Structures are given as structure tokens and as C-alpha cells.
Amino acid sequence: MIIERHEDVTPAVLAVMEQTTDPRLREIMLSLVGHLHAFVRDVRLTEEEFRSATAILNEMGQATTDTHNEMVLMAGSLGVSTLVCLLNNGDRGATETQQSLLGPFWRMHSPQVDNGGSIVRSETPGPALFVSVRVQDRDGAPVSGAEADVWHSSPVGLYEHQDAEQAGMNLRGKLVTDEAGRLWFRTVKMAGYPIPTNTVVGRLLKAQNRHPFRPAHLHILIFKAGYKTLISQVYAPDDPHLDTDVQFGVTQATIGAFGRHDEPHPTDPSVETPWYSLECTFTLEPGEARLPRPPIQ
DSSP: OOOOSGGGHHHHHHHHHTTOSSHHHHHHHHHHHHHHHHHHHHHTOOHHHHHHHHHHHHHHHHHOOSSOOHHHHHHHHTTHHHHHHHHSSHHHHTSOOOOOOOOSOOOSOOOBOOTTOBOOOSOOOSOEEEEEEEEEOTTSOBOTTOEEEEEEOOTTSOOGGGOTTSOTTTTEEEEEOOTTSEEEEEEEOOOOEEOOOSSHHHHHHHHTTOOOEEOOEEEEEEEOTTBOOEEEEEEOTTOTTGGGOTTOOOOGGGBOOEEEEOSOOSSOTTOOSSEEEEEEEEEOOBSOOOOOOOSOO
């Protein structure tokens, strides 16, 4: 089609998208073009704004490295990551789900940790936290032999790859559930933290008068053949940014119960008070066990 006026552009592009062989890709591209063209018309995008937008996308790609994923950070800051998660879990958005954001900081090949062990690998001052997890199926039966990756920020709000003071893979570990579907480990109580702000996302937050903070949370990824991989976060209910998470990740199902204890630990007298405990249960749904692509190395 020879374009004569702006009304001709969208039909011409849609006609080409119709030729896409893969049915799902065709569906996506038709919708994308329709919505994208409608957006351009709705806001009457200027040429200068268009050039700025393409430059921003280029900058985001260039800012993504082995230790930082700007695209994932932006998707979370726009609420897209949470929306995709909730639409694809909990009976496709009909019921509550423990599924949550993968986030930009998951790494593969976390060190193996025996149940009862610690994921603290270098001096990390902070209150001790004892975590106990039960993994079950939809009928409440224990799921044994499930691999669980756990990771979290330090008490000063930094992941180990962001902090030269921490050893490699500090506060990360992989555990396996026992016959009762349980795993347990020791760590330190994590803190909330600001996402990086020397980025495109940081400039957006500043323009919107938004704070950059995420509430304190523990990440967990549970994998076993025959079940859909569960990716979740467990949030501390007393964090001041619980209801204003910059990544829109907090749902009611992901708020945990972090218990504070001011008495001596019952089995380890070396634990200083106060210390904390966290108990949680995760329910796996039948499905294909697939690991996501790690956002960083």
C-alpha cells in the first residue's frame, strides 16, 4: 500500500502482521500494533518525544549488564511484572496466588546448603533470622525433593553483588525439602532498600515524585518436576514501605509473619537477642517445571 495520509498507516501495518505464520505471535503483533498506534494518536506524540523515547530504550539496553538489568527494573516500576504474574497464576487471575516477581537480582547456581545450615558466607552484622518452609501440593500433601533457591538483601539493604564487603553468593543458597516437605536455614534479618536511581528508572521516579524503596523481603524459587515453578517473595509486615513498594510487588498472600524473640534461643545460646523467626508454607500447582532466564550472572 502506498501511504497517502496518516489514516492509511495502521491498516497497512496490520495487513503485514496478518501474514505472521505463528498464530500466537500473530495475535500478539496485531494487538501490539493496534494499541501502539492508538497510543501515538491518543497522546499526539511529537517527533522530539519519539526520538527521546527511542534514545531511552537504547539507553536501557546499554545499561543492562551482567550485574544490572534495567529492563526488568523498568517493568517492575511500571507494574507490568506484577500484572503479568497475577494474570498467569491463581487460576489465571481468579484466585489469590503466592507467585510474585522474580526481580532483577536472581542468580543461578547458588551454593548447596544442608537443612539447618546458614546462607551467611561473610561477616554480616544483623539480627539472626531462622526460616522454616513447608512445601505442599494442592491437596496439602508434602512435596519432598523440591529444590528451593533463596536469596535476599543484607541488613543494610544491599545484595552481595552490589557490596564489596560481602563474599560472593552471600545470603544466597539452594536447599532441598525433606520427606515432610520441609526445609530450614539460618540467615540474618534483611532490610528494605532503594532500587538503583542513577538510571533511566531513577529519572522516571524523580519526575513522578516517587520514592525508590522496596520493603524488606525474602526471595524463594521452588523447582520440582511435575509442578509449575513457584517464584515468590515474603515481605516483612512492619516495613514502612510495605504499601508503597516502588515495584508494586506486595500482595496480601506474600506478607509473612516475622516473629521477634527477646528471650534466648532454645537450642543455640550463642544467638544474640533479639532474634527472629519466619515460618511459611508454599503450595505448588501441577505444571511444567521450567527455570526462568536469570536477569544477572
